[in-house]
Amino acid sequence: MKITINGEEETIEKDSLTIIELLTHKKVDMPEMVSVEYNGEMLDREKFDTQAVTDGDKVEFLYFMGGGQ
Amino acid sequence: MTLNDQQVERYSRHILLQDVGLSGQEKILNAKVLIVGTGGLGAPAALYLAAAGVGTLGIIDGDKVDMSNLQRQVIHFTPDLDKAKVQSAKEKIALINPDVKVNAIEDLFLAHNAMDILKDYDFVIDGTDNFPAKFLINDACVMAKKPFSHGGVLRFDGQTMTHVPGEACYRCIFDDLPPSNAVPSCSQAGILGAIAGMLGTIQAAEALKFIIGKGDLLTNRLQMFDALKMKFREVKFKKRATCKVCGENPVITELKDYEQPVCDIRQK
Amino acid sequence: MTAPFRFYQSAPTLIAEQDQFEKDVKEFTAGNIHPVKFKGIRVAHGVYEQRQEHTYMIRIRCAAGGITPQQLKKVAELGDKYGGGEVHFTTRQEVQVHEVLIQDVLKVIRGLNEVGLSSRGGGGNTIRNILTSPLSGVEKGEAFDVDPYAIALTTRMIHEADSWNLPRKFKISLSNSAEDTGYTQVTCLGFVAKINDKGEQGFEVYTAGGMGAKPMVGRQLYDFIPENKVYQVTKAMKIMFDKNGNRRSKYSNRIKFLWKKLDRDEFVRLFEEEYNKIKDDSSLDLVLPDLKNEAKADISISPETVTGEAFELWKKRYVEAQKQDGLVAIKLPLRLGDIYKEDADVLCDVLAEFGENVIRCDRAQNMRLRNIPEAYIGNIYNAIQKMKMHLSDIPAFIGNMINCTGASTCKLGICLPRGLSDAIKDRLVESKLNLDNIPEFKLNMSGCPNTCGMHHVADLGFFGKIGRKEGEMYPAYNVLAGATVGAGITKYAVRQGDIASHHVPDFVHDFLENYIEEREDYDNYHAYLEDGGIDLIKSLCEKYKQVPLLEEDPGFYKDHGARRRMRLDDMGTAECSAGMFDMINVDKRFIDSFSKALEEGNEEENLFKILFHSSRMLLVTRGLDSKTETQAFELFGKHFVQTALVDERYGDVVTLGKLGVKAELPKHKDLILELAGDIQALYKKMDDSLRFNVAPKEASTAEAASEVKKKDYRGVACPMNFVKTKIELEPMGSGQKLEILLDDGEPINNVPNSVKLEGHKVLEKEQNKEGYWRVLIEKK
Incomplete structure (x- = not known):
C-alpha cells in the first residue's frame, strides 16, 4: 500500500497495518510520546491498536515536546 | 491615547506597517501579556514583547539564574547568576523599554494560583519546560477563555501552536501527559540555544498578531520545525470532540498539579 | 549730550532675538537646522540668500526712507568690511548690504545696533518698512508732513511681537498729498494726507493694493480719518489680517487676496469689528516725533561757491527749492541704486554738517538730500564731484530709471535688468536725445513678473520673460505702458507686447525719440499714448520681432551683462514664474x-x-x-x-x-x-507661484465639512516622515484631507507612494518655489 506519513509518501509491503504496527514499523521507540493524526482527525490513543491504515491514508506522527526552559 | 514624539520614533517601524499602524501600536501599548517561565522560550519572547511596547508584561518563574541557563536564556546575563530570574528579566525589560510595566512573580505557576494570575492578561505565552506546566496552562487558559501560545523544543526540533477560545487546544493533539517513564532522559534534554530563540520569537509574534488582530494565528495548526534540516512543517488539526478539557463532554473541570518529571538537569 | 536722532527705536527684545538668531545660525552652519527652516528664521531678520549659495543680503529698515549720515556711514563701513563693498538703495526706501557670508551675518547685524538700525522685519511675514513720499515735509503744496506718522508707527509696530508672525508680509505707506508719491494704492495699507472741509488734518485710507504677478489697485477704505487714528487703523488691520489671513497658502494671502476672497462688505465688517474696539482709545494715539525740516543752527563749514555750465545744468536737474525758505532738496541719481563705501564717507561727512534729518531713500533707488541751505549747494556739488561714481553729469531721466537686481543675485530672476539698464543708458547717451525734456519719465524694469522693479507703475515698463526660437531660449521682456499714479486714480500699466532683450535699447530709443519730439503737442503722456503712442509701441514690437537663429547670433541668446546663455535649469526648479x-x-x-x-x-x-x-x-x-x-x-x-x-x-x-x-x-x-x-x-x-489648486474630484461635499489638516514634515527624514503622516491619517475619517510638506529627494520619492500603497489617495503633489513639496492626501 501507498500511504503518506508526515507529508511524505511511502510504500509499505503490506495491505493494512494498525497504528501501533505502523509506529513499530517506523521504528518509533516510544509510542507513548506520539500523538497520531489519521486522515485529518486526531486519533484517540485507545484506537491506536484497532485503527487500520490502508492504501491512500494520510498519517501524521506528532511528538510531545516538553522542553522550553 | 496619544503617542509622544519619542514613542512615535521608537515604534516607527511598527507604525510603518500597514497592519499595525498607529492604532495597532496603541493596542500593543494597552495590551497585557503573561509569560510563564523566563527560560529558553520566555526570554526571547519577553525581550521582543518588551521592545514592541506591550504595556504590561507578567512574568512568572520560581527559579534563579544558573550558569547553564546563559547558553540560551538571553534575557539573563552573567552578572545575574543566582538572581531570581524574574528580577533579572524585569531589570532588562526596564532597560529595553521603560514604557513597559512589569509584574514580576517569583513563584511557580500552579493549580492554586493559575486562575488568579491569568485573569488580568489578554494573552499567555507558555515558556515552560515541563509537561505538567504545559497541560496546566492549557487547561487554565481553556477554562479562563484566554488565548495562549504553546511552545515546545527538543534538541533541534520545535513545535508551536496557538489556542484561542473556541478553537482546538493542546489537549486536542496531546490528550494527556505522557507517562513519566517516557519523559526525556537527561541525554535528551539537550537543546541548541538558538532553537529556543526561534520558537520564543514565533510565540512573541503570535502574541503581537493576536493583540493587533491581524493575520492568521497558528490556531488549529501545529507548526513544527527541524532546525538540523531547517525544514518547517505544518499539520492542520481540528478540535477533538473527545478532548478532555474542550471536548463535548469535558472530564477536566478543575485544575490540578500533575507530577513533576524526573529529569531535572538544572540542578546540576 | 543728547542721544542721536533715530528714525525709529528698536524693541528691547531685539537683542535677545538676535542672540537666538546667532544660535540658529550656528546650528544651521553645523547642519542641525534644515535650510528650509533656517530660511523662515533668517528672512524675518532681513537676511536673504543670494543666487550664489551661502552668500547673503541684509536688508535694513529705514522708516520713512530716512537714515542719518552717521547711520549710512556705518552701513557703508559694514558693507565694505563684510560685504560686497557698497550700499544698495532699494525700491522700498531701504538700504541693503550684499554678499555677506554666513559667518559675518551677525557681525553686520550687531554692528547696525551701534547706530540704532535694524534688519528685523526686512523680509518674511512681517510688518515691512513703512514708506512715505520722498519729499514729505519739504515739498511745496503738500497737505502735511507724513514722516512723523511713519516714524512713530514704525517704532510702535516693531515693538509688537505679533508684527513678526503675520500670515504674509504687510506693507504700509503714506503720501503727503493726493499726488500719491508714496504709492499708497499699490500697498497693503496706505494713508494719503488730506485736509478736510473743516480744515482738519487727516488721511484718506486705501487697502488691499499690491503689485506682483497678480496686481491689484488698492481700494478706498475711508475717505477721511482723523490724523490721530493712524495707529488704530493699522493695528486693527493687523489683527484682522492675522485672524483671517490665509496662512495655508503662502502665495495667495496678502491682504489683497483677503479682500478678493471676502468681498468689500465682509472685509470692512471684519476690519471694523477690530477697529471699533480701539478706535476711540486715545491712549493709543501715536506720539509724533518733533521732526524738524530746518537749517542746522551751527554749521561749522563755510559755503563753497561753484560756477559754470555743468554746475548750472546739474542744479537744474537735481536741486529743488523746499517749502521752507532758503532750503533745498537735492536728488542724487545713484547708478543702479548703489553707493560705494568711499563715496558714502565723502558724502556723509559733508551731510553731517547739515544735521541728522538730511537723507531719504526714494523708490527710484536714489538718494534724496534735504534741509541744505541754498548757500551750501556748492558744497554738496563739490562733494559729489569727489565721489568715485560720476553722478553729477547724467540726465535725471537716467537716474530715475528703476530696475530690480535681477538674475545676477536674485534667486527668482529670469532676466538681468541691471545689464539692460546699462545697455539702455549707453544707447540713449550716444543717441544725443534730449532726455532733460523728460526728467520725470518712469522707465521701470523687473527681471521677472514679481514687481521689485515697479513695472506696474511705469510710463514704459518691462518685465523679464523667456523667448523661444526653434526650441532655444533667449532673454526677452514684456512691454507695458501707461500707468497712472494718484490717490483714487491709480491704474497699472498695460501690457502691449513683447520683445527680445537685445532689441530693448533700440526699442526704447525709438520710442523716446518719437515721444520727445511730439510731447509738446499733448497735454500729458497719457494723451500721447492714446493718440498714437500705444500704436507706436505695437509697431515697434513688430519692427523688432526678428530673432536670429542660435547659430547665426549666439550673443542674442545671452542677456545683457550675462556670462553665458540663458538656461532654464539655471533658475532652479519651478522658481521662474515669468516667461x-x-x-x-x-x-x-x-x-x-x-x-x-x-x-x-x-x-x-x-x-x-x-x-x-x-x-x-x-x-x-x-x-x-x-x-x-x-x-x-x-x-x-x-x-x-x-x-x-x-x-x-x-x-x-x-x-x-x-x-x-x-x-x-x-x-x-x-x-x-x-x-x-x-x-x-x-x-x-495655477496660482502665481505655479501651484495647481486642484480640487479633488469627488469630495467636494466632504471638503466643505472638513478643514484640510496641514503638517510640515520638512526636515523629517525617511521613514519618520511617513510614520508621522500615518499617525495623522489614522484618526481621520474617510475622505478627510491631509496636506503635508516634504523635502525633495528621498521623501518625495517615497512618502506619496507609501501613502498610496496604504490605499489613500494622493490628490496633489507639487513642488514649491523653494524646492520642497506639498502633498495633498485623501484618507481612504
Whole structure:
C-alpha cells in the first residue's frame, strides 16, 4: 500500500497495518510520546491498536515536546 | 491615547506597517501579556514583547539564574547568576523599554494560583519546560477563555501552536501527559540555544498578531520545525470532540498539579 | 549730550532675538537646522540668500526712507568690511548690504545696533518698512508732513511681537498729498494726507493694493480719518489680517487676496469689528516725533561757491527749492541704486554738517538730500564731484530709471535688468536725445513678473520673460505702458507686447525719440499714448520681432551683462514664474489651432499635435524643458500623470504619443480632447507661484465639512516622515484631507507612494518655489 506519513509518501509491503504496527514499523521507540493524526482527525490513543491504515491514508506522527526552559 | 514624539520614533517601524499602524501600536501599548517561565522560550519572547511596547508584561518563574541557563536564556546575563530570574528579566525589560510595566512573580505557576494570575492578561505565552506546566496552562487558559501560545523544543526540533477560545487546544493533539517513564532522559534534554530563540520569537509574534488582530494565528495548526534540516512543517488539526478539557463532554473541570518529571538537569 | 536722532527705536527684545538668531545660525552652519527652516528664521531678520549659495543680503529698515549720515556711514563701513563693498538703495526706501557670508551675518547685524538700525522685519511675514513720499515735509503744496506718522508707527509696530508672525508680509505707506508719491494704492495699507472741509488734518485710507504677478489697485477704505487714528487703523488691520489671513497658502494671502476672497462688505465688517474696539482709545494715539525740516543752527563749514555750465545744468536737474525758505532738496541719481563705501564717507561727512534729518531713500533707488541751505549747494556739488561714481553729469531721466537686481543675485530672476539698464543708458547717451525734456519719465524694469522693479507703475515698463526660437531660449521682456499714479486714480500699466532683450535699447530709443519730439503737442503722456503712442509701441514690437537663429547670433541668446546663455535649469526648479506664461500660451494657441484643423480632417496628425502641445504646455511650470516630442510625452507622463495632477486614465494615450503611434489616436479622440481641456483647466487653477489648486474630484461635499489638516514634515527624514503622516491619517475619517510638506529627494520619492500603497489617495503633489513639496492626501 501507498500511504503518506508526515507529508511524505511511502510504500509499505503490506495491505493494512494498525497504528501501533505502523509506529513499530517506523521504528518509533516510544509510542507513548506520539500523538497520531489519521486522515485529518486526531486519533484517540485507545484506537491506536484497532485503527487500520490502508492504501491512500494520510498519517501524521506528532511528538510531545516538553522542553522550553 | 496619544503617542509622544519619542514613542512615535521608537515604534516607527511598527507604525510603518500597514497592519499595525498607529492604532495597532496603541493596542500593543494597552495590551497585557503573561509569560510563564523566563527560560529558553520566555526570554526571547519577553525581550521582543518588551521592545514592541506591550504595556504590561507578567512574568512568572520560581527559579534563579544558573550558569547553564546563559547558553540560551538571553534575557539573563552573567552578572545575574543566582538572581531570581524574574528580577533579572524585569531589570532588562526596564532597560529595553521603560514604557513597559512589569509584574514580576517569583513563584511557580500552579493549580492554586493559575486562575488568579491569568485573569488580568489578554494573552499567555507558555515558556515552560515541563509537561505538567504545559497541560496546566492549557487547561487554565481553556477554562479562563484566554488565548495562549504553546511552545515546545527538543534538541533541534520545535513545535508551536496557538489556542484561542473556541478553537482546538493542546489537549486536542496531546490528550494527556505522557507517562513519566517516557519523559526525556537527561541525554535528551539537550537543546541548541538558538532553537529556543526561534520558537520564543514565533510565540512573541503570535502574541503581537493576536493583540493587533491581524493575520492568521497558528490556531488549529501545529507548526513544527527541524532546525538540523531547517525544514518547517505544518499539520492542520481540528478540535477533538473527545478532548478532555474542550471536548463535548469535558472530564477536566478543575485544575490540578500533575507530577513533576524526573529529569531535572538544572540542578546540576 | 543728547542721544542721536533715530528714525525709529528698536524693541528691547531685539537683542535677545538676535542672540537666538546667532544660535540658529550656528546650528544651521553645523547642519542641525534644515535650510528650509533656517530660511523662515533668517528672512524675518532681513537676511536673504543670494543666487550664489551661502552668500547673503541684509536688508535694513529705514522708516520713512530716512537714515542719518552717521547711520549710512556705518552701513557703508559694514558693507565694505563684510560685504560686497557698497550700499544698495532699494525700491522700498531701504538700504541693503550684499554678499555677506554666513559667518559675518551677525557681525553686520550687531554692528547696525551701534547706530540704532535694524534688519528685523526686512523680509518674511512681517510688518515691512513703512514708506512715505520722498519729499514729505519739504515739498511745496503738500497737505502735511507724513514722516512723523511713519516714524512713530514704525517704532510702535516693531515693538509688537505679533508684527513678526503675520500670515504674509504687510506693507504700509503714506503720501503727503493726493499726488500719491508714496504709492499708497499699490500697498497693503496706505494713508494719503488730506485736509478736510473743516480744515482738519487727516488721511484718506486705501487697502488691499499690491503689485506682483497678480496686481491689484488698492481700494478706498475711508475717505477721511482723523490724523490721530493712524495707529488704530493699522493695528486693527493687523489683527484682522492675522485672524483671517490665509496662512495655508503662502502665495495667495496678502491682504489683497483677503479682500478678493471676502468681498468689500465682509472685509470692512471684519476690519471694523477690530477697529471699533480701539478706535476711540486715545491712549493709543501715536506720539509724533518733533521732526524738524530746518537749517542746522551751527554749521561749522563755510559755503563753497561753484560756477559754470555743468554746475548750472546739474542744479537744474537735481536741486529743488523746499517749502521752507532758503532750503533745498537735492536728488542724487545713484547708478543702479548703489553707493560705494568711499563715496558714502565723502558724502556723509559733508551731510553731517547739515544735521541728522538730511537723507531719504526714494523708490527710484536714489538718494534724496534735504534741509541744505541754498548757500551750501556748492558744497554738496563739490562733494559729489569727489565721489568715485560720476553722478553729477547724467540726465535725471537716467537716474530715475528703476530696475530690480535681477538674475545676477536674485534667486527668482529670469532676466538681468541691471545689464539692460546699462545697455539702455549707453544707447540713449550716444543717441544725443534730449532726455532733460523728460526728467520725470518712469522707465521701470523687473527681471521677472514679481514687481521689485515697479513695472506696474511705469510710463514704459518691462518685465523679464523667456523667448523661444526653434526650441532655444533667449532673454526677452514684456512691454507695458501707461500707468497712472494718484490717490483714487491709480491704474497699472498695460501690457502691449513683447520683445527680445537685445532689441530693448533700440526699442526704447525709438520710442523716446518719437515721444520727445511730439510731447509738446499733448497735454500729458497719457494723451500721447492714446493718440498714437500705444500704436507706436505695437509697431515697434513688430519692427523688432526678428530673432536670429542660435547659430547665426549666439550673443542674442545671452542677456545683457550675462556670462553665458540663458538656461532654464539655471533658475532652479519651478522658481521662474515669468516667461513661462508666454511659453504656456504658445502651446495653448497651438492646441486651439490644431483643434480647429481637426474639424477639417487629418485626425491622426492633428490629434497628435493636440496631444503633444497639451503634454508640453505645463512642463515649464515644473522647471522641465523638452527638446523633443518624445521627451515631452515622457516628462508629462512622469510629472503630471503619475503625480495625479491629471487623471491617470490619460496615461495610455500619452504612451501612444511617446511611441509615436499616430494611427491609434483617432480611437482615443475624445480622451485626447478631454486631456486638452483638463490641461487648460489645470492652468487656470495655477496660482502665481505655479501651484495647481486642484480640487479633488469627488469630495467636494466632504471638503466643505472638513478643514484640510496641514503638517510640515520638512526636515523629517525617511521613514519618520511617513510614520508621522500615518499617525495623522489614522484618526481621520474617510475622505478627510491631509496636506503635508516634504523635502525633495528621498521623501518625495517615497512618502506619496507609501501613502498610496496604504490605499489613500494622493490628490496633489507639487513642488514649491523653494524646492520642497506639498502633498495633498485623501484618507481612504
